[in-house]
Amino acid sequence: MNNVVAKILIVLQLVFSICFMCFAGAVYSFQKGWRDRAESAETRNGELNLNIEQMRSDKETQESSLNAEVLKERTRAEDALAKLENLRNDLVQSEQELANQDAEREKHLADLGIAQEEAEARGVESNALRQEVEALRDQLNTGIKRRRELDGQKLDLQSEIGELSEREEYLHTEIARLRDLLRLNEVDPDEVYVGTVPAAIQKVDGVVRQSRKNTSRTVELVEISVGTDDGINKKMKLIVYRGRSFICEIEVTDVYPDMAVGRVLEETRNGTIERGDHVTTKL
């Protein structure tokens, strides 16, 4: 019986020993495999940690840079907003200025229209004034011409006045002389004269141009070189002489400004009339 139990125990011991050995070997082998995998996993974990740290640092760097960029962009955005606001204000101001400029332009256009109308009116007025100036110039020319004529008349009148003054002086002298003569002849110059007074005859000298008789040869006509310009009148009697010889008297029948024709008074004839004989109103 003991042998059987011992044998059973020995077999059981053997089985359990083998089982123990197998489990120990399995543990060792599995442990080694797991260890290698753990080491590789640890290595990978370390690498991953390093990568994580690197990425974290990169992330922090990027975050800081991004924060800086965000801050910068925010600043830029604020600046842009400020600029936008300024531009908006400028736009509003520019629109207001544009409206003011438009209003001023409209006003200037209206002023321009008024100025154009005024210029046209001025043009019409200037044309009228030009015509008036032309008329006044014509009047001025006429006045100048008239003034020249009046100046000529004035000169003529002045010369005539001078001649008349000289004649007046001569007449005064003559009156004084005649008064002296009357006083010498004991004649009162204030005495009243009764009857017609013969006209005073001025001494006029001329020459005989030609003489001829009429068709019936009853009257001899003489043409002389003096006329109305020399004071010769119709029916005036003239004396024809040659040197110191009296020839005859003639009576003027026709008179012209520079010549006259006279009829010979046969009762006074004392000789033959020839061309070039002298003729006078009184000797």
Add this chain to the structure above:
Amino acid sequence: MSQQSSDPTIYDGLMFVSLGAVITGIVFLILTLNEYGWSGG
């Protein structure tokens, strides 16, 4: 005193085999512990 046979039986061999297995198992365990830095005491 009972007389005992001195010839080794199969069971003796099995005993040695189990001894060897136990020793091998212990060596495996020691190696495993050494892997974790075990110093023996």
